Amino acid sequence: MVDLSHVKLHYFDFGNVPTDCGRGENIKLLLEDAGISHEYILHKWQDWPKVRDEWIASGYTAGSLPVIETADGKRYSCTTPIARLLSRQLGKYYGKNIDDEHLVDSVADLAQDWYYRFAFDSWLRPDNREKHLQEDVPFHLQRLERYYELRDGPYVLGSEISFADFQTYHMITDEKLKPKDLPPRLAALVRTIEERPNIAKYMKKWSKSQ
Numbered sequence: 339m340v341d342l343s344h345v346k347l348h349y350f351d352f353g354n355v356p357t358d359c360g361r362g363e364n365i366k367l368l369l370e371d372a373g374i375s376h377e378y379i380l381h382k383w384q385d386w387p388k389v390r391d392e393w394i395a396s397g398y399t400a401g402s403l404p405v406i407e408t409a410d411g412k413r414y415s416c417t418t419p420i421a422r423l424l425s426r427q428l429g430k431y432y433g434k435n436i437d438d439e440h441l442v443d444s445v446a447d448l449a450q451d452w453y454y455r456f457a458f459d460s461w462l463r464p465d466n467r468e469k470h471l472q473e474d475v476p477f478h479l480q481r482l483e484r485y486y487e488l489r490d491g492p493y494v495l496g497s498e499i500s501f502a503d504f505q506t507y508h509m510i511t512d513e514k515l516k517p518k519d520l521p522p523r524l525a526a527l528v529r530t531i532e533e534r535p536n537i538a539k540y541m542k543k544w545s546k547s548q
């Protein structure tokens with residue numbers, strides 16, 4: 339049982355507040371969509387080493403963000419495991435059987451592969467951005483598109499959303515891809531996610547604060 343009565347989501351303040359970039363946003367989208375009230379705590383990069391060392395000393399093994407902290411003081415780490423934990427607790431976003439779960443886990447895993455390349459080749463080595471866009475991005479788009487064809491979309495499970503859909507969607511927004519850059523299933527995913535009432539409300543709030 340995970341106590342979701344007062345959730346704190348911790349991630350980094352990368353300068354665009356409230357923030358729509360990086361791993362934390364995958365969890366933010368799920369919390370918004372599910373209507374779970376939460377605080378979003380954004381740490382300054384330069385403050386992080388001190389916080390991290392204190393957290394590690396107090397038993398937070400991962401020493402990385404995102405993390406969610408629950409009302410009973412527990413801290414849960416790592417993007418996909420957090421999304422899975424929330425989904426299990428909510429009884430949604432993870433399909434209905436073991437085949438669904440495997441499909442959701444696969445797409446989440448492939449989205450993380452993509453994120454890893456994105457982080458290195460766009461943020462840490464910006465000189466590689468162009469090469470990344472030409473060579474890596476089409477590969478990841480095509481691979482994920484095949485998954486979205488399996489059950490005819492718009493989500494990877496078909497008509498039911500899962501946590502992996504937020505991860506795929508967020509890769510597309512992190513890369514700042516436009517609808518014209520996307521194969522048809524992924525373009526439909528973006529449209530469908532942005533039409534979800536709580537996500538539309540969140541995006542409106544976000545764009546106003548810019």
Ligand SMILES: N[C@@H](CCC(=O)N[C@@H](CS)C(=O)NCC(=O)O)C(=O)O
Nearest residue numbers: 360361390401402403404416417418
């Ligand atoms: N596999 C982990 C990776 C977490 C990770 O490396 N997070 C980065 C930010 S995106 C971080 O915390 N870097 C600072 C550090 O490791 O001290 C996840 O998905 O959460």
